Amino acid sequence: MLAFEDLGIRFGGNQAVQGVTGRIEPGVITAIIGPNGAGKSTFFNLLSGFYKPTSGRIRFGEQDITGWPTHRVVAQGVARTFQTTTIYKELSVLENALLGHRVRTRAGLWDALLGSGRERRESRASLEAAHAALARVGLEGQAHLPAGSLTQEAQKRVSIALALATGPKVLLLDEPAAGINPEETVNLTRTIRELAASGLTVVLIEHKMSMVMTLADHIMVLHHGQKIAEGSPAEVSRDPAVIEAYLGGHAAPHIRDELRADLVQDAAALQGRGAPHE
Numbered sequence: 001m002l003a004f005e006d007l008g009i010r011f012g013g014n015q016a017v018q019g020v021t022g023r024i025e026p027g028v029i030t031a032i033i034g035p036n037g038a039g040k041s042t043f044f045n046l047l048s049g050f051y052k053p054t055s056g057r058i059r060f061g062e063q064d065i066t067g068w069p070t071h072r073v074v075a076q077g078v079a080r081t082f083q084t085t086t087i088y089k090e091l092s093v094l095e096n097a098l099l100g101h102r103v104r105t106r107a108g109l110w111d112a113l114l115g116s117g118r119e120r121r122e123s124r125a126s127l128e129a130a131h132a133a134l135a136r137v138g139l140e141g142q143a144h145l146p147a148g149s150l151t152q153e154a155q156k157r158v159s160i161a162l163a164l165a166t167g168p169k170v171l172l173l174d175e176p177a178a179g180i181n182p183e184e185t186v187n188l189t190r191t192i193r194e195l196a197a198s199g200l201t202v203v204l205i206e207h208k209m210s211m212v213m214t215l216a217d218h219i220m221v222l223h224h225g226q227k228i229a230e231g232s233p234a235e236v237s238r239d240p241a242v243i244e245a246y247l248g249g250h251a252a253p254h255i256r257d258e259l260r261a262d263l264v265q266d267a268a269a270l271q272g273r274g275a276p277h278e
């Protein structure tokens with residue numbers, strides 16, 4: 001569905017992503033993991049058109065979307081959220097979701113000013129799409145509250161709704177569980193699983209390994225901008241190159257300790273469950 005070949009980007013002397021080849025399979029939850037600075041967000045920026053690659057190609061279905069600007073990539077069906085929540089805090093939750101849908105509609109400024117038929121039709125469609133997006137992330141009850149008044153976790157859901165309102169086929173989530181507590185992480189994991197079950201192709205960057213291991217069907221590991229491994233959670237968590245990347249000298253000590261604990265816990269959980277992902 002979404003395929004990339006020899007994908008790379010260089011910032012001055014820094015090759016942030018290099019020679020990454022692979023594909024995102026439809027209907028599958030793929031996690032992109034790797035130590036800090038591995039190039040994960042940059043990789044998302046390439047897939048979503050925020051950065052133009054300095055090498056390689058990106059294809060979405062039959063279409064070569066390499067170098068396309070973000071709005072065209074979104075209109076084609078690839079939407080994303082950001083590591084830091086980028087919502088309009090002073091607007092209502094519903095208005096945020098409406099903005100998402102507007103990306104896909106064609107009514108321009110003149111239509112809006114003249115109240116044209118197209119504008120009225122598209123306004124109705126936008127409203128329906130926005131409400132539907134809010135329902136998918138469990139925020140219908142908070143539609144009219146200012147987005148900034150919600151909890152951190154609910155604000156994350158608003159940013160997901162904003163992306164969903166664009167009608168994506170592929171949803172890229174950049175650290176959806178950053179800054180939220182364990183219980184909220186479990187709830188958000190459930191929502192993401194429901195989105196995937198409804199037919200959406202989900203790709204997520206996440207540092208919380210317990211979430212990655214329970215959610216992902218497939219994991220791709222980046223290190224120093226390169227893909228060093230991919231496979232099922234069970235395969236990846238026992239891959240020597242992955243263990244070295246995480247537990248070697250590159251990760252900050254506190255991250256290393258957290259990951260070591262997570263990997264041990266995940267390996268035990270997977271054994272206990274008979275490693276269902278294998």
Ligand SMILES: Nc1ncnc2c1ncn2[C@@H]1O[C@H](COP(=O)(O)OP(=O)(O)OP(=O)(O)O)[C@@H](O)[C@H]1O
Pocket residue numbers: 011014016034035036037038039040041042043
């Ligand atoms: N716009 C930019 N200009 C220059 N360097 C950049 C830019 N964007 C990213 N980089 C560099 O690319 C490298 C990869 O960064 P990136 O943020 O993609 O890593 P990451 O894996 O997402 O890290 P983290 O897990 O800490 O978010 C880093 O060396 C970073 O400094």
